[in-house]
Amino acid sequence: MLMEKEDLALSLSLSSSANRFDRLSLVPSSSSSSSSFPSRSLPSSCQHWSRLLLFRSEGGGAGEARRGLRTIDVNQPPPAGAAAGRPDSVEADASSPNSAVSSVGGKRPAEREAEHDAEPSCSRGASDEEEGDGDGDGSRKKLRLSKDQSSVLEESFKEHTTLSTKQKLALAKQLNLRPRQVEVWFQNRRARTKLKQTEVDYEFLKRCCENLTEENRRLQKEVQELRALKLSPQLYMQMTPPTTLTMCPSCERVSKPSFSTTSTTNPPPSEAAAPRSLRPPFLDAPPQR
DNA sequence: CCTGTCAATTAGACAG
DNA sequence: CTGTCTAATTGACAGG
Numbered sequence: 001m002l003m004e005k006e007d008l009a010l011s012l013s014l015s016s017s018a019n020r021f022d023r024l025s026l027v028p029s030s031s032s033s034s035s036s037f038p039s040r041s042l043p044s045s046c047q048h049w050s051r052l053l054l055f056r057s058e059g060g061g062a063g064e065a066r067r068g069l070r071t072i073d074v075n076q077p078p079p080a081g082a083a084a085g086r087p088d089s090v091e092a093d094a095s096s097p098n099s100a101v102s103s104v105g106g107k108r109p110a111e112r113e114a115e116h117d118a119e120p121s122c123s124r125g126a127s128d129e130e131e132g133d134g135d136g137d138g139s140r141k142k143l144r145l146s147k148d149q150s151s152v153l154e155e156s157f158k159e160h161t162t163l164s165t166k167q168k169l170a171l172a173k174q175l176n177l178r179p180r181q182v183e184v185w186f187q188n189r190r191a192r193t194k195l196k197q198t199e200v201d202y203e204f205l206k207r208c209c210e211n212l213t214e215e216n217r218r219l220q221k222e223v224q225e226l227r228a229l230k231l232s233p234q235l236y237m238q239m240t241p242p243t244t245l246t247m248c249p250s251c252e253r254v255s256k257p258s259f260s261t262t263s264t265t266n267p268p269p270s271e272a273a274a275p276r277s278l279r280p281p282f283l284d285a286p287p288q289r
Numbered sequence: 290c291c292t293g294t295c296a297a298t299t300a301g302a303c304a305g
Numbered sequence: 306c307t308g309t310c311t312a313a314t315t316g317a318c319a320g321g
Contacts, residue, residue, distance in 0.1 A: 143312065144302070162294080184313060187294075192311085194295095 145185070149175045153185050161190055 145153070152175055156167075163171065163186055165179075172179040 145312080165293095181312080183293090185311090188311065188313085190294085191296080 143181075145177075149177065153182070153189070157186065157189050161193070162186065 153171070156163075156171055160167070163182065168179045168182050168186075171177075172182045175182070
């Protein structure tokens with residue numbers, strides 16, 4: 001479990017996965033329907049940003065992920081030791097991801113159980129090794145993947161968060177699981193990753209919000225101070241005008257451009273290009289920071 | 290239509 | 306007993 005969590009955290013940085021934010025919320029989806037796991041090549045710190053920036057605009061979706069996958073070669077040859085998953089059941093499952101499901105569809109665990117047992121396939125036998133729980137009583141326990149199986153799946157997930165049929169079959173064979181189980185594992189793993197990422201995003205946005213609130217408060221205060229400054233003539237007059245000031249200090253009126261033709265020492269900076277008459281004088285006060 | 294993915298949900302296993 | 310984790314199911318949807 002712990003290892004699981006660590007891996008999860010790890011892969012979070014590897015594969016930013018929360019993509020279907022359209023469903024989560026804030027903005028109506030454009031048209032993108034499924035997730036993409038963008039920018040795995042980016043540094044994790046950047047990924048977060050990129051994902052935050054892209055999560056709505058990117059419509060890649062599953063197709064995208066799939067495309068990405070195609071470039072990655074299938075896992076590996078099935079280990080010699082692997083008790084070669086039965087091709088028959090494998091094929092059946094592969095052809096229709098839900099086939100196993102729907103056939104089993106009866107739902108009640110007990111019923112499904114019967115199905116499971118009927119199908120000699122690996123699922124349980126696979127998980128096997130250390131769990132020597134002999135449940136001959138008929139009350140089948142829920143399958144728990146072995147540590148080895150989980151770690152292999154995790155490794156694979158780090159490589160690619162979605163599987164091609166080929167990869168799925170290879171993994172299933174390697175792990176002595178049914179393809180459907182591998183598929184479900186990846187599906188749930190993506191969901192977990194997304195959930196985790198959503199939590200991370202939430203924290204990040206929350207911090208952003210807090211920072212902006214603070215900044216806003218600070219700026220409001222500054223504006224108030226500047227306004228107060230403007231309202232007290234003495235203070236206002238005492239202020240030494242900034243060098244960029246183009247207002248005539250004697251008449252308190254905006255000086256004509258004529259002032260600059262001979263250009264004293266320093267020409268008006270480009271910033272002063274903005275018509276001074278349009279700017280409240282206090283804006284030129286030296287920033288109080 | 291088929292296939293694959295996702296969101297939502299159910300339910301078993303297990304730790305506290 | 307309760308909460309958490311996670312395997313598994315279901316139905317909707319999108320793309321080819």
